[in-house]
Amino acid sequence: xxxxxxxxxxxxxxxxxxxxxxxxxxxxxxxxxxxxxxxxxxxxxxxxxxxxxxxxxxxxxxxxxxxxxxxxxxxxxxxxxxxxxxxxxxxxxxxxxxxxxxxxxxxxxxxxxxxxxxxxxxxxxxxxxxxxxxxxxxxxxxxxxxxxxxxxxxxxxxxxxxxxxxxxxxxxxxxxxxxxxxxxxxxxxxxxxxxxxxxxxxxxxxxxxxxxxxxxxxxxxxxxxxxxxxxxxxxxxxxxxxxxxxxxxxxxxxxxxxxxxxxxxxxxxxxxxxxxxxxxxxxxxxxxxxxxxxxxxxxxxxxxxxxxxxxxxxxxxxxxxxxxxxxxxxxxxxxxxxxxxxxxxxxxxxxxxxxxxxxxxxxxxxxxxxxxxxxxxxxxxxxxxxxxxxxxxxxxxxxxxxxxxxxxxxxxx
Numbered sequence: 001x002x003x004x005x006x007x008x009x010x011x012x013x014x015x016x017x018x019x020x021x022x023x024x025x026x027x028x029x030x031x032x033x034x035x036x037x038x039x040x041x042x043x044x045x046x047x048x049x050x051x052x053x054x055x056x057x058x059x060x061x062x063x064x065x066x067x068x069x070x071x072x073x074x075x076x077x078x079x080x081x082x083x084x085x086x087x088x089x090x091x092x093x094x095x096x097x098x099x100x101x102x103x104x105x106x107x108x109x110x111x112x113x114x115x116x117x118x119x120x121x122x123x124x125x126x127x128x129x130x131x132x133x134x135x136x137x138x139x140x141x142x143x144x145x146x147x148x149x150x151x152x153x154x155x156x157x158x159x160x161x162x163x164x165x166x167x168x169x170x171x172x173x174x175x176x177x178x179x180x181x182x183x184x185x186x187x188x189x190x191x192x193x194x195x196x197x198x199x200x201x202x203x204x205x206x207x208x209x210x211x212x213x214x215x216x217x218x219x220x221x222x223x224x225x226x227x228x229x230x231x232x233x234x235x236x237x238x239x240x241x242x243x244x245x246x247x248x249x250x251x252x253x254x255x256x257x258x259x260x261x262x263x264x265x266x267x268x269x270x271x272x273x274x275x276x277x278x279x280x281x282x283x284x285x286x287x288x289x290x291x292x293x294x295x296x297x298x299x300x301x302x303x304x305x306x307x308x309x310x311x312x313x314x315x316x317x318x319x320x321x322x323x324x325x326x327x328x329x330x331x332x333x334x335x336x337x338x339x340x341x342x343x344x345x346x347x348x349x350x351x352x353x354x355x356x357x358x359x360x361x362x363x364x365x366x367x368x369x370x371x372x373x374x375x376x377x378x379x380x381x382x383x384x385x386x387x388x389x390x391x392x393x394x395x396x397x398x399x400x401x402x403x404x405x406x407x408x409x410x411x412x413x
Contacts, residue, residue, distance in 0.1 A: 031056055031117050033107065042085050044097075044127040048072075052079035054107060054117075066104040069123065070094050074105060081105075085125055097161050098217070100124045131160035135167070135214040135224040137188075142207075143226070147194045147233030153226075155212055157184035164214035164222070172209040181212065194235040205231045236356050243352055243364040250347055250371050255392055257340040257374075260384045262395040264333045265404070332381065337408050339374050340399070346370050 034053045042048055054061060063079045065072070072083040081103075089095040100122045108116035138153040145151055157164050167181050169188070178189040188210075197206050208228040215221050350363040357363070398404060 031107070031109070031115055033117060033119065036119060036121065038121050040121065040123045042083070042123060042125050044085050044087055044090065044125060044129075046085055048081060048083040048085070048123070050081045052081065052107075054079070060111070061107050061109055063107050064105065066106065066118070068103045068105070069101040072103060072123070079107065083123070090125070090127075093159055095125060096163065097125055097127055127161055129161070132220055132222060133160035133162060133164045133214065133216055134158035135164065135212050135222050137212060137224055137226055139226060141227070143228045144231070145192055145228060146231045147192050147196055148235060149192050149233065151190045151192065151228060152187065154185060154187050155181055157214060162216040162218060162220070164216055166215045168213055170211045170213070175208065184214070192230055192233070194233060194238070196230055197232050205229050234358070234361060236360065239360045239364065240352060240355065243360055243367070246364055246367045246371070247347060250343060250367055253371060253374065254340055254343050254347070256383050257336055257343070258399045259390070259392065259395045260381070261333055261336045261340065262390055262398050263384045264329055264336070265398070267329065334408050336378070337399070339377065343370060343374060
């Protein structure tokens with residue numbers, strides 16, 4: 001019994017544990033791209049052919065593009081990215097050198113829309129052949145403008161290997177533009193001021209030279225030149241104002257002449273009436289003396305008849321003293337009327353037509369010269385600017401009266 005007990009205890013100590021411990025396997029259930037390269041650098045005229053792999057059965061998935069530069073393709077079954085960098089893309093401006101293009105793409109399970117991955121990579125194109133970008137303004141040669149005109153053109157650029165990133169311009173004469181030129185396709189706008197050509201400038205036109213300078217990222221520069229020939233122009237707002245002021249001054253002077261003519265003409269008429277009265281009185285006295293001398297019977301009548309003719313003769317010096325003959329005033333009145341009619345005609349003939357009359361300068365000059373000449377002609381004549389006995393309407397009416405016109409009209413014998 002003791003022996004059996006020992007054998008039993010020994011057999012229990014030597015028993016082998018037959019429990020099976022399961023092997024721990026770390027399975028990745030998330031979809032992912034195993035060979036994603038985040039950045040590609042491609043030379044011009046080279047080909048990109050890159051196959052993307054995933055950690056699952058590729059037959060159950062398809063590839064797609066969300067955003068890509070022109071010309072890039074992806075095989076939806078194999079995930080191969082294909083691109084041929086042809087020069088035509090860059091010459092046409094559809095692609096740029098040294099610019100990182102972001103390509104957005106993804107892969108998705110054919111049966112489970114939620115089983116997908118969206119990611120991106122960058123592609124940069126470069127070239128060992130360098131073509132400089134050029135500044136190309138929309139105009140060339142020499143532009144011919146006038147003062148007051150607006151110069152407007154676009155500053156364009158011809159794209160090369162590296163595009164121009166900054167523009168500015170210089171000029172031989174300081175000018176003020178509406179907005180600065182900083183980039184390609186900016187518009188140059190400049191209104192030529194009316195004082196661009198100074199009074200002391202002897203040249204008939206002034207040349208403005210513009211230099212447009214463009215810089216790329218490596219500070220390579222290109223310069224384009226534009227010349228603008230500026231001729232003297234007409235400042236219509238100012239010239240129209242000057243013409244209006246001269247015309248108004250001339251109208252006022254014409255009114256003063258008409259009022260002066262009225263006063264002088266009325267004085268001449270009064271003098272003529274007085275002289276006529278003296279002539280009638282003298283003639284009547286002489287006639288009475290003659291009658292009495294020839295018909296008187298008494299000596300007293302004959303003596304009285306001899307005195308009356310002598311009285312008539314004494315009336316002539318009295319007439320000259322009281323109402324002298326005003327030949328000078330008559331001539332002055334005729335001259336005033338002639339000059340007034342002339343100024344009236346000139347004022348009507350030199351009116352400006354519209355707001356941009358090309359002859360406004362000549363017309364203003366003509367009116368100014370005629371006004372100056374008229375004032376010099378009557379420099380010693382006291383002008384009647386105001387008279388409480390007559391108003392301006394009465395003077396105008398009298399000036400245009402047919403009787404007055406006939407009175408001062410020239411006669412040819």
